[in-house]
Amino acid sequence: MTVPTSALPSDYAARRRELLAEGRVAGSVGGPGTSMRRRGLAALTDSWLRQVFADAVAATGVAPGKAALVAVGGYGRGELAPGSDLDLVLLHADRDAVDALAEKIWYPVWDTGVHLDHAVRTFEEARRLASHDLAVLLGLLDARPVAGDPALVGRLRTAVLGDWRASARRRLPELRASWDERGERHGDLRHDLEPELKEGRGGLRDVVSLRAVAASWVADRPHRDVDDAVRRLADVRDALHLVTGRSGNKLLLQEQDHVAEELGLPGADALLREVGASASAVTHAAEVTWRRALQATRPQRSRFVRGRRPVLRLLGPGLAEHDGEAVLTAQADPRSDPLLVLRMAARAARAGLPLSASSVDRLAADTPPLPEPWPENARHLFVELLGSGPPLVPVWEALDQAGLLDRLLPEWSLVRHLPQRNAVHRYAVDRHLLECAVRAAPLVRDVHRPDLLLVAALLHDIGKGSPGDHSEAGEPLAVGAATRMGFDADDVAMLALVVRHHLLLVDSATKRDLDDPSTVTTVADLLGATEVLELMSALTSADARATGPAAWSEWKAGLVDDLVRRTALRLHGAPPSPPPPLTPTESQLVAAGRLAIVAEPDEAITWTVTVVAPDSTGLFGIIAGVLALHRLSVRSAQVRTEGGVALDVWTVVPDRDHEPRSEALRNDIARALDGELDVTQRLSARDAGRRQPAVVPPPPRVEVVESASDTATVVEVRAGDRPGLLYRLGRALALMGVNIRGARVVTLGAEAVDVFYLQDSVGRPLSDPAAREAVRLLTDAAG
Amino acid sequence: MKLITAVIKPFKLDDVKSALESFGVHGITVTEASGYGRQKGHTEVYRGAEYTVDLVPKVRLEVLVDDADSDDVIEVITKSAATGRIGDGKVWCVPVDTVVRVRTGERGVDAL
Numbered sequence: 001m002t003v004p005t006s007a008l009p010s011d012y013a014a015r016r017r018e019l020l021a022e023g024r025v026a027g028s029v030g031g032p033g034t035s036m037r038r039r040g041l042a043a044l045t046d047s048w049l050r051q052v053f054a055d056a057v058a059a060t061g062v063a064p065g066k067a068a069l070v071a072v073g074g075y076g077r078g079e080l081a082p083g084s085d086l087d088l089v090l091l092h093a094d095r096d097a098v099d100a101l102a103e104k105i106w107y108p109v110w111d112t113g114v115h116l117d118h119a120v121r122t123f124e125e126a127r128r129l130a131s132h133d134l135a136v137l138l139g140l141l142d143a144r145p146v147a148g149d150p151a152l153v154g155r156l157r158t159a160v161l162g163d164w165r166a167s168a169r170r171r172l173p174e175l176r177a178s179w180d181e182r183g184e185r186h187g188d189l190r191h192d193l194e195p196e197l198k199e200g201r202g203g204l205r206d207v208v209s210l211r212a213v214a215a216s217w218v219a220d221r222p223h224r225d226v227d228d229a230v231r232r233l234a235d236v237r238d239a240l241h242l243v244t245g246r247s248g249n250k251l252l253l254q255e256q257d258h259v260a261e262e263l264g265l266p267g268a269d270a271l272l273r274e275v276g277a278s279a280s281a282v283t284h285a286a287e288v289t290w291r292r293a294l295q296a297t298r299p300q301r302s303r304f305v306r307g308r309r310p311v312l313r314l315l316g317p318g319l320a321e322h323d324g325e326a327v328l329t330a331q332a333d334p335r336s337d338p339l340l341v342l343r344m345a346a347r348a349a350r351a352g353l354p355l356s357a358s359s360v361d362r363l364a365a366d367t368p369p370l371p372e373p374w375p376e377n378a379r380h381l382f383v384e385l386l387g388s389g390p391p392l393v394p395v396w397e398a399l400d401q402a403g404l405l406d407r408l409l410p411e412w413s414l415v416r417h418l419p420q421r422n423a424v425h426r427y428a429v430d431r432h433l434l435e436c437a438v439r440a441a442p443l444v445r446d447v448h449r450p451d452l453l454l455v456a457a458l459l460h461d462i463g464k465g466s467p468g469d470h471s472e473a474g475e476p477l478a479v480g481a482a483t484r485m486g487f488d489a490d491d492v493a494m495l496a497l498v499v500r501h502h503l504l505l506v507d508s509a510t511k512r513d514l515d516d517p518s519t520v521t522t523v524a525d526l527l528g529a530t531e532v533l534e535l536m537s538a539l540t541s542a543d544a545r546a547t548g549p550a551a552w553s554e555w556k557a558g559l560v561d562d563l564v565r566r567t568a569l570r571l572h573g574a575p576p577s578p579p580p581p582l583t584p585t586e587s588q589l590v591a592a593g594r595l596a597i598v599a600e601p602d603e604a605i606t607w608t609v610t611v612v613a614p615d616s617t618g619l620f621g622i623i624a625g626v627l628a629l630h631r632l633s634v635r636s637a638q639v640r641t642e643g644g645v646a647l648d649v650w651t652v653v654p655d656r657d658h659e660p661r662s663e664a665l666r667n668d669i670a671r672a673l674d675g676e677l678d679v680t681q682r683l684s685a686r687d688a689g690r691r692q693p694a695v696v697p698p699p700p701r702v703e704v705v706e707s708a709s710d711t712a713t714v715v716e717v718r719a720g721d722r723p724g725l726l727y728r729l730g731r732a733l734a735l736m737g738v739n740i741r742g743a744r745v746v747t748l749g750a751e752a753v754d755v756f757y758l759q760d761s762v763g764r765p766l767s768d769p770a771a772r773e774a775v776r777l778l779t780d781a782a783g
Numbered sequence: 784m785k786l787i788t789a790v791i792k793p794f795k796l797d798d799v800k801s802a803l804e805s806f807g808v809h810g811i812t813v814t815e816a817s818g819y820g821r822q823k824g825h826t827e828v829y830r831g832a833e834y835t836v837d838l839v840p841k842v843r844l845e846v847l848v849d850d851a852d853s854d855d856v857i858e859v860i861t862k863s864a865a866t867g868r869i870g871d872g873k874v875w876c877v878p879v880d881t882v883v884r885v886r887t888g889e890r891g892v893d894a895l
Contacts, residue, residue, distance in 0.1 A: 511794050515868055555815040558840045559793060 007051040009111035015044055016112075020082050020242065034235040038079035045080060046071075046146050049088075049105075053147035056104030066094040067101060068148030070156075073208075076142035081234065083241030083248075085115040087139060091152055092122060115247060123156055130160045134171075134178060137164060138208050141215050161215060168216035169297045176290060179209050189233075189279030191428035193272070193419055197237045198249035202279025202286075204233055210286050219292035222285045222357070229281035236275055239263045251275070269419055276417030276428060284401045287394070288357045295323050315347040315691075325356040334366035341367050341404055342381035349388035349395045350750070352694020357398075364402040373486035376635075377605055377653065379451070382408075382485065383749025386454035389441045389695035393434050411477050414465030426548035429464045435546035436460065436539075443538040444751050445701040445718040448531050449494075451748040455482060456495055456539050460502045475500040498535050501526060505540045509559040514566060523563065524570040533571055537564045580638075582647070586610065590645045595670060599660040606635060606651050607660050611669070615646040617761075620740045621730020623648055625679035626668045628724040629686075631655035637726075639743035680731070683724045693720075700782035702775045705755070712741050712757035713766040715774060719782035721752040729754065732781040737761055738774055784879040784892065785853040789844045790816060791864040791872040796842050802863035808846055808856060810895075816843040820873065839870060847882055849892055 019040055053069050073087040074080070086109060092098040102120050109116045121129070130137040140160045145153035164171070183201035190202055198204045207230050214221040239262040240251055251259065256268035265271050312320035318332030318340060326348035334340050341363050348355050370378055385392060399405045405412050415429040427435060440457035444450035459481060463474025478499040482492045504523060512519040527533050540560055544552035582590065589596050589612040598610045609632070611623050620639060627634060632652035639648045654660055671677040700719035708714040717729060726745060733740060733756070742757035758766055758774060766774060791799060796813065803811060817838040848856050853876055860874050884894040 511797065513792065513794050513866060515866070515870070553815060555817060555840050558817065558838075562840075 007048070007055050007108065009108045012044075012048040013112045013114075015048075016041065016114075019044055034238055035079070035231055038081060038234065038238065041080040041082070042071075042075060042078050045075070045086065049109075050147040052105055052108050056101050057148075059104055060097050060100045062092075062094055062097045062101050065149045065152070067092040067098065068150065068152045069105065069146045070153050071144045071146050072139035072142060074142075074204075076139070076144045078144065079234070081238050081241055083244075083246060085117040085247070087117045088119075088146075089126065089139075089143070090118070090120045091126065091148075091156060092120065093152070095122070123152065123159075126156055127159050127163065131163050131167070134175060138212055141212055164212070164215065165217050168218050172213065172216065172218065172293055172297055175209055175212060176294070179206065179286070179290070182206070188283075190276045190283065190417065191419075191426075191431045193421070193425075194250055194252050195272070195275055195279070196250045197233060197240065197275070200279070202283040203249075204230070204237065206282055206286050207233075210282075210289055213289050213293050216293070218296045219289055221289045225281045226285040229278035232274060232278045233282070235263060236271070236278075272419040272428075273417040276419075280397065280401065280417070284397065287354070291325065291354060313691075315351060315353075316343055319344050319347055321351065321353055322356070324353065326351065326353040326359070327356040328359040328362060334363050335368065338368050338370050339375070339378050339381065341399070341408070342378055342385065345395050345399060346381045346385040346388070349385050349391045350693050351691060352391045354394050355398045360398055360402045360404070364404055367404070367407075369407055372484050374484065375605065376486060379485050379487070380747075380749055383451040383454055386437045386458055387441045387444060387450065387750050388693075390438055391694055392438055392441075393431075396434055409481060411459075411462050411481050414477070415462060418465055420464070424548050424551045427546070429461055432546055433458050433461055436542050439542035439545045440538060441695070442698045443542060445698050446538050447534040448753060449491075449535065449748065450718075450751040450753070452487075452491060452495055452498070453535055453538050454749065455485070455487075456498045456502070456535060457542050459495070460499050460539060460543060462499075471500050471502060494532060494535070497527070497532060498539060501536065502539055502543065505536055505560050505563060506544070506556070509563040510556065514559075514562055520563070520566045520570055523567045527567070527571070530568060530571045533564060533567055582642075586612070586647060590642050590647055593645050595666065595673075597662045597666045597669070599662045599665060601659075602651075605653055607632070607654060609650040609652055609660055609665065611646075611648045611650070611665075613646050613669070613673075615641050615644055615739070616673075617737060617739055618730065618734030619646055619673075620648070620743065621727050621734050622672045622679065623650075623669060624730050625683060625724065625727035626665060626672055626677075627652060628727055629668065629679065629682055630660060630665060631658045631723075632660055633721075633723065633747070634726060634745060635747050637743060637745035639740060639745075641741050679727065683727060687724065700779055702779045702782065704771050704775060709757060709765075711763075711765065712759050713771050713774070715756050715758060715771070715778065717752070717754045717756070717778055717782055719752050719754075721747050721750055725752055725782065726754065728781040729756075729778055732777040733758065733774065736770075736774060736777055738766065738770070739763075784882055784895065785848055785850060785876050786879045787846045787848060787853060787856055787860070787874065787876045789846075789860045789864065789872060789874040790818070790841050791844060791860075792866065792870065793840055793842045795864045795866070796844070799844065799860055799863045802859050803846065803856070806856065806859050808848065810847070812845040814843040814845075816841045820870070841872060847879065847895055849895060 019037070049069060057067070068091045070089040070091050071087065072089055074084060075087050090098070090102050090105060092101070098120060106116065106118055126136070126140065130140050137160065140157065141164070143153055143157050182199055182205060186196045186199035186201070188201040189195040189197065192200060196203060210221050213219060236251070236259065237249060239259045240249070240255060241247060243255055243258045243262055256271055260267050260271040263271065265274065312322050312329060314320050315326060318329055318337065320327055320329045326344060328334070328344065332340060344355065344359070344363065385395070396405070400412070400416070412430065415433065418429040420427070420429060420432070425432065436457040437454055440453050444453060447453050459474065459478040461470060461474065462477045462481070463470040463472065466473040466477070475496050479492055479496050482495045487495065504526065508519060508523055514520070527536060537560070541552070541557065544556070585598070589610070593614060595613045599607055601607050609627065613619055624634070627650060632654055635651045635653055637648060637650045639646065641647070652660065668677055672679050697720045700717065702715060702717050705714040705716050719725060730740065739759045739761065740756055741759050744755045746753045760766055760770065789799070800811065817840050819837060819839055844860070846856060857874050857876060865871055881890060882894040883890050
């Protein structure tokens, strides 16, 4: 490129136009052409400004070493976007001549028509301003001499950097506050339909504050992926400037096709996915960096005790909380433990903790793939993660950034950063699905199958990345994913039905006549069972709330509720399946009628514990309590009574290193029945150390199931699972003198759905007041 | 000019909209509304509990028309919104003094 020899504004403007016109073919996003153009434009501007400065100095007689022209901000980094302002500071040490000098520099710049952001300062003024004005500081961190005395600029940069490092502890929170505020004010590039490329979350301004944090030496920033992402965002902004001929940074819908074309992308959707992916990388890097910075600047109270060993609070096998993050412990072995990713994600999200970046990197490097279909425990952990509420989002994004999500749920790539061209949608498809799971979490007690609700919430729009009707396209994808997760055929079929018809309730409620019996009949026939209707009703509400404020109102909810009520009257719940016939061993044990316990391993991790005992009030609670004391978590249980002898079949998951032993269980149950072992006291001692979940779970839901049995009162309890829950429920009933004639217990992710068949002391169903009292006691015990 | 307001069953909105379009009405305003008329809500039993549905969801629709068209438009709405069952809604019409199109400042019939 030839350097202009004239300081005439018209010459500079002409060369600038030439350069940008050449650059139009330089094109592709992230490619070398566009950043060359930014550097070329900066170099052209530099050489012209040097000429302008030289002429100005000659005309005003300012001594050498008394003034310098400094580029700050993006121009300071040697890159100029086509529509960017020129950020210039005239640094001087000669108050008398500087006015004349400034005029001789600014006027030619103004004459070119390029926007100028200018300041005239002495060394001390600039340093003082930087020490209390963040914007000035951020600009000066990138200060670069363009013309005049470079030593003057070098001194200022060193002083400002030194001041920043010395005051970082005090000023980082201020920088963080501005980061937070920007995110709230200007939206988020990851899912906005009209992203603000500079000020939005994940945008170019975030990168500047990231650099400032790194410059403070408090924490380094991740470089991998981020530099590339920044370049891509800058390319999109350049293209926007070139297409519009203006300096605005908001990528409006009407410009998107032209900008995509300028960048050689197939269309507006591809452009937004590009912006979303880049912004994700920036945001992830910023979050990791901020966490490190805030950890490093926090008062050093209890971080290290006794010989500088870090304080760890255990979260599970191989997992701990350290300094506000979930980390892998030294004992964790990702190579031999394919469930570790899910366990870490689920526990961290439950505790409301972010994942430590280095632990996630370790998992990404070392974790072997999960066997397919997933083992049952993997599914439980996945459901637990999905049900964790708002902390799900950052954990999920951290997994996604590390590429771990592609291994768990390859279907996710179809909707990642996929924009939605629809006025009511606030989020891109991937974020909408996550938000839907977040909104579904408080509704888990409204359904019999919380696990299916959460997975349906995550997958209901998975078909949006495929051609055709998204509900239809989503069905086979959801079936594939659910099958891989190890759901059985009935569950997969139910999920398929829910995904395929996830708009049925809203569409029917708003577009069909609810008074016309055929409307309700059609819906009832399609769904088939109360369980499906419940799922659909909860999903509809979560989906609508996750869409945006315009998608849901009391009014619409009223219409949907009306349809759900009318349909429910048509449907009946599936009758409880009769208990399976006794096996020969069980018959013998029952015939013997004495306390007997058989514990046997079944598949990979679960054990079956069969308990036979003469029936007595409180027996159920005592067995549940002893199982909890032996650190066996209950997955499911079938309880029945045959001629005065109780036969309980429990499916349990042992803690690591605590295999169930029949003999020890028998002894403890016998001692507890005799009153020698105080289960309550032992369990509450253990409970004291229990960690509270970060998000307050919905209250337990206890209901009498009407007309489910003629011989017993059937009560259903839906509550958060925790060690000792069944013991507490059993004890509450025993204290009331109620007998448990049968029970079906299921644990799904973090949720327990327990059904009890209750009788009074003479073997009849409970009276209405007694049933109400039982519901009250169970509600207390489950809370 | 007249302002015609209709309160109709929500699921009838699409029918009414297309009927008005084919008649030549170009602009309508739609609001989600709830209320009750002679049908006075109703009571339902769900899961053993009794629910009173006292405010029924409806759609409120407003159209500005020239005097000459008002009877026809009322007719179009009434026909397309009818199911013959209770709760079909109401249509009413009131005179309008002035209409201004905000963008151009046009007044009266020109602004319709």
